[in-house]
Amino acid sequence: MFYYPLPTIQFWLLILSLIFLLSFLAAIVVLFTDLCLTIATMTLFKGPFFARSGLARINQVKKLADFKPGQKVVDLGSGDADLVLAAGEKGAAALGLEINPWLVFKSRQKVKKCGLEKLVKIKLADFWKVNLNGFDVIMIYGISYMMEKLEKKLLQEVKKPTKIISVCFPFPNLKPSKHLSQVYLYNLKGS
Ligand SMILES: C[S@@+](CC[C@H](N)C(=O)[O-])C[C@H]1O[C@@H](n2cnc3c(N)ncnc32)[C@H](O)[C@@H]1O
Helix, strand or coil: CCCCCCCCHHHHHHHHHHHHHHHHHHHHHHHHHHHHHHHHHHHCCCCCCCCCCCHHHHHHHHHHHCCCCCCEEEEECCCCCHHHHHHHHCCCEEEEEECCHHHHHHHHHHHHHCCCCCCEEEEECCHHHCCCCCCCEEEECCCHHHHHHHHHHHHHHCCCCEEEEEECCCCCCCCCCEEECCEEEEEECCC
16 A cells, blocks of 8 residues: 655645745735836826725715616726726616726726626726716716816716716815715716
């Protein structure tokens, strides 16, 4: 009979160290990818940084927006599509406008993986050049210095009652109807 020796404690320590090392390397790769996307967005495409809203804020957006089937939703700078997917999962027709082609590519893959291609569309576009009338919900995770310009654009273009959701950065003059932590809801009546 041939017996394999039982793995020793050193063997398990080696396995644990390898797992730890691989997780550490994976984290570095993720951080590096995000850093590259941030630099690309800020320099090549002259937009604000790329950062994800993250699970907690996505849940706050969902509570405030109360997405419904048939609604028209847009995310101005849709990043890697988390917010538009949240809207699509509730049956809303969601459009992501994104200036960074790499994020557009990644988002379209993600949408396909979720089987939401019929409801969620990602467009390579500069949202400053898109008319924002006709949506039921407009979402934005921008940056403080652009909020005044965006406020003016919304007040000029939005003609019907629309929910505006801003992640992290409030508008300078509009008063939020509600906020959950750093996610702000504005109910625009439309002009
Ligand atoms: C802070 S991230 C938010 C991503 C996503 N909305 C989220 O909440 O997870 C901002 C995104 O806006 C995009 N962006 C910046 N300026 C833009 C513009 N003028 N038109 C379209 N997208 C823009 C950036 O490429 C980036 O992906």
